[in-house]
């Protein structure tokens with residue numbers, strides 16, 4: 001006989017989105033079970049681990065220095081012909097620190113906080129299928145250490161990442177076209193020189209539709225990775241990254257770890273909620289399409305999902321109309337920015353190498369107030385008529 005579990009709220013996936021959702025749901029008074037297919041939360045890493053300091057405010061937890069691998073005070077952009085734009089405190093009036101996290105520690109701590117609050121966590125437990133029961137409950141069939149487990153819940157929070165399977169089983173359309181999924185490969189490397197900067201390299205021959213990144217993790221190790229739009233090329237991401245490793249910048253670099261993954265660079269799903277279900281983080285496609293950054297938005301959407309799910313349990317109301325408030329909350333918080341970044345990303349993908357070089361030259365003439373992506377793009381466009389026309393649709 002298979003194991004049977006019941007709860008108010010089942011969270012599937014304990015990345016930053018799921019762990020935050022589970023923590024807020026249990027704090028709201030609900031009985032919460034969380035499952036993750038991994039044996040250890042946070043491992044293996046599929047991320048460059050870059051965040052801005054705002055992520056810690058969003059968590060509403062005292063940040064732990066153990067989460068930070070390295071502070072990175074500035075950003076270096078390199079254009080196709082090699083124009084180097086250093087966005088440091090000489091160029092940016094209110095420069096804020098960026099951080100490269102240690103997600104093996106960070107993600108596990110977020111899950112630990114949820115467990116401390118009372119979440120019942122089941123590891124090595126993979127969502128397989130789901131069904132809606134006649135009594136309104138949501139039933140999930142999972143595999144745990146090779147055995148079947150059935151979990152009945154009043155509602156589900158799907159936080160199972162970019163390849164989310166949970167949403168579609170319960171009628172949520174999660175499909176996004178291939179041109180809106182970035183294919184990424186990353187090596188952790190040592191042995192090359194590192195500055196205090198996040199480095200990003202652009203160009204059609206460097207990374208079609210995306211960029212190569214070097215995110216320093218310590219004095220002598222860095223995440224070196226690439227994201228490309230596969231529909232723009234017949235080569236894969238690894239081909240372009242390996243080509244980059246042959247450039248003088250990577251002289252002496254040696255491998256420590258390898259990982260790969262996808263990033264949704266689409267607009268968010270039209271509906272990130274349904275009867276008895278909410279989707280958060282990558283599963284909801286709430287990711288910054290310009291940078292591919294999704295840690296902060298996963299955390300913020302997770303927070304709202306956990307709160308609203310707990311309120312739904314108290315009100316015994318799991319209808320779509322009631323849960324719609326979740327989407328209103330995250331949209332009020334960061335929906336407008338995601339829309340701007342989506343439009344900016346479309347423009348960026350359409351830019352030729354020459355236009356990217358022109359943009360770099362324009363940036364070298366600008367000073368900036370903050371290191372906000374929209375402000376950067378606006379400043380660049382204002383110094384370059386051609387770019388101004390391209391960016392016009394979101395400058396208004």
Ligand SMILES: Cc1cc2nc3c(=O)[nH]c(=O)nc-3n(C[C@H](O)[C@H](O)[C@H](O)COP(=O)(O)OP(=O)(O)OC[C@H]3O[C@@H](n4cnc5c(N)ncnc54)[C@H](O)[C@@H]3O)c2cc1C
Nearest residue numbers: 013015016017037048049050127161261281282293294295
């Ligand atoms: C190469 C790469 C580099 C990136 N770099 C950055 C960066 O520098 N900064 C940034 O902000 N973002 C970055 N991102 C994006 C970031 O990693 C994600 O946006 C973020 O992790 C989303 O969090 P999440 O909680 O929604 O999903 P995830 O972190 O993907 O967590 C999903 C969880 O669900 C679990 N799961 C999946 N399927 C099942 C199942 N069937 N049953 C049970 N559990 C399941 C997984 O094991 C996992 O623990 C990068 C992504 C990639 C691929």
